[in-house]
Amino acid sequence: MKLIIAIIKPFKLEEAKEALSQLGIQGMTVTEVKGFGRQKGHTEIYRGSEYTVDFLPKIKLEIVLPDDRVEATTAAIVRTAKTGKIGDGKVFIFHVEEAVRIRTEERGAQAV
C-alpha cells in the first residue's frame, strides 16, 4: 500500500475528485491547508530589506491505495490539477506499513 499526499489549488478539488471517483478510489481525506512553494506565496521588499512570507490556501488530498493503483491515480491528479501556472502543487508518495478498518478489524489491503 501507498499513501498519496497531493497539494492542489482549491478550485481544482471538484475536478480532481471527479476523476478519482471514476478511477474507483474507495476513500480519501481532504483538508484545507495553507502553504508556500518556491515563490513563497509572494515576496514583498519592505524598506529595502525586509520581506513577508504569505501562506496561500491549498487543498491537501490523502489517499491510501494498493501499489498497482498509484501510477494511474497520480496521473489523474496531475492531469486535473494542472494549470501550467506557478502554485499548481505537488504529489508526494509514501510507503504505508499497515491499515485497519475499525468496524470489521480487517487489515492491510482488505482495509483500504
Ligand SMILES: Nc1ncnc2c1ncn2[C@@H]1O[C@H](COP(=O)(O)OP(=O)(O)OP(=O)(O)O)[C@@H](O)[C@H]1O
Ligand atoms: N517542499 C515542500 N514541502 C511541503 N509542501 C510543499 C513543498 N513544496 C510545495 N509544497 C506545498 O505545495 C503548495 C504549492 O507549491 P507550488 O506548486 O507553489 O510549488 P513550487 O515548487 O513553488 O512550484 P511552482 O514553481 O510550480 O510554483 C505549497 O503552497 C505548499 O503547500
Ligand SMILES: [Mg+2]
Ligand atoms: Mg510555487
